[in-house]
Each structure stands twice: as C-alpha cells, then as structure tokens.
C-alpha cells in the first residue's frame with residue numbers, strides 16, 4: 001500500500017513537471033547560438049545580435065551601448081505576457097511572429113517620409129517619429145535618451161506587428177477609424193506593459 005502511494009506521488013510529480021514543460025511560452029534553453037551572438041565593439045556596425053529565447057529574433061545595433069540582448073528579450077516576454085492576457089494567442093500567430101522579429105535600434109529620431117497617423121488616427125506627414133513598423137517582422141525603434149526600453153516605442157511597434165500576425169492588418173491609424181484592428185484596449189495594454197518594464201527597471 002505504502003509503495004503504491006509513493007508510486008502515485010512520483011507519477012503526480014512527473015505529471016506536473018511534464019505538464020509545466022509543455023506550457024513553456026518560448027524556448028527555455030540558452031543555446032550556444034545565443035551565447036555566441038554578442039555585440040563586438042571592435043567590429044563593423046551595424047551588427048546583428050540574436051535575442052535569446054526567441055528562436056530567430058534579432059536586434060540590429062549601431063553600437064554596443066544599445067540595450068543588451070537580455071533586456072530586449074525580457075521586454076519581449078513582458079509584451080507577450082500582456083498580449084496574451086488581453087487578446088490571447090490560441091493559434092500562436094503572435095508568438096511565431098515574435099520568434100522571427102528584427103528590432104532595429106536607432107540612435108536618432110527619424111523624419112517620416114511617407115504618410116502616417118498619430119494615435120488618434122489624424123494624418124501625419126514629415127513628422128519626427130520615434131518608431132516605425134517596416135514590415136511583418138521588422139520594426140525600427142529610436143533607442144531614446146533615458147536608457148530604458150519602457151520609454152521607447154518598442155511596445156507600440158510590437159502591437160502593430162502582432163495585429164498584422166493575428167488580424168492581418170497592421171492598423172497604421174491606431175484608434176482612428178480608417179483601418180481596423182487597434183482598439184483602446186491595445187493602448188491600455190501598452191501602458192501596462194511599460195509599467196511592468198519599469199518594475200524591472202528596463
């Protein structure tokens with residue numbers, strides 16, 4: 001009887017452990033490819049650095065002072081945590097997109113050379129911008145002056161590519177009515193994600 005109970009406990013332990021391994025969100029191994037992919041100050045710039053735990057996600061940096069890869073990885077994990085809380089991701093389309101995203105960190109703001117929209121959907125031309133979604137998996141983000149990812153537009157740009165992945169529309173006019181996808185909940189989610197980044201001091 002006693003051995004049966006022990007066996008049962010062992011089975012339960014294994015079952016919980018196996019279950020939790022199934023529930024991992026991103027790759028949970030810090031593989032060699034991530035360890036070896038580092039910013040090299042003496043080599044040519046820009047350089048591409050792998051973002052650990054996100055399959056083939058990368059960041060493009062203009063120098064080695066830009067956010068280290070582990071901070072970018074944590075920021076992306078927090079983004080996905082918040083996205084799932086608000087919008088779910090049952091087909092993993094957002095997760096799969098994050099796993100192949102490239103974040104191009106910029107040292108200076110840019111002038112918008114095409115037409116864009118502000119957060120309320122009002123048209124913008126030749127405005128100074130701090131972030132841009134360039135394609136399905138490429139975002140450009142001004143690294144900012146504060147040295148904190150929370151104060152950049154990274155969370156905002158990740159919403160654009162996640163909308164592209166989940167509803168098939170990047171919704172460039174945000175809360176405006178010309179394109180669909182972006183709702184007030186997306187703007188709230190961004191603020192909560194940024195607060196979470198601040199809690200981790202990143």
Ligand SMILES: [Zn+2]
Nearest residue numbers: 156160172174
């Ligand atoms: Zn935008």
